[in-house]
Amino acid sequence: MRTFAIFLLIALGWLQYTLWFGKNGMSDYAQVSNDVALQEEVNQGLRNRNEQMFAEIDDLKKGSEAIEERARHELGMIKKGETFYRIIDENSEG
Structure with a gap:
């Protein structure tokens, strides 16, 4: 009976070790979490x-205002009859 109790104690220790430190144990669980x-x-x-x-995309599909805004800002386009003015700061380099 004593050897059986020792065997159970060793088995319990091994199970606890694998639960906390083994593969797929608590440390792995924390990392995966x-x-x-x-x-x-x-x-x-x-x-x-x-x-x-x-x-x-919905704005571009439904309205021409979004398309016009993109054309003006990204492509620098202007409407027919408009005049484009570029204001250059005297203190800026370039």
């Missing part, structure tokens, strides 16, 4: 960016 939390933050940022892009 941290990785999941970080990935969820990244995913939320990407979701927000996607929502902004979809809103911009």
Whole structure:
């Protein structure tokens, strides 16, 4: 009976060791939990960016004002009959 109790105690010790320090133990669980939390933050940022892009796509599909705004700011285009003025600061270099 005594050897059986010692065997059970050793088995319990081994199980506790593998639970806390072994592969897929508590330390691995904590690391994976941290990785999941970080990935969820990244995913939320990407979701927000996607929502902004979809809103911009809807603006471009539905209205000509958004297209005109992009053409003016990004491409430097002007309407027919408009005059473009560039104001240069005297103190600026270039």
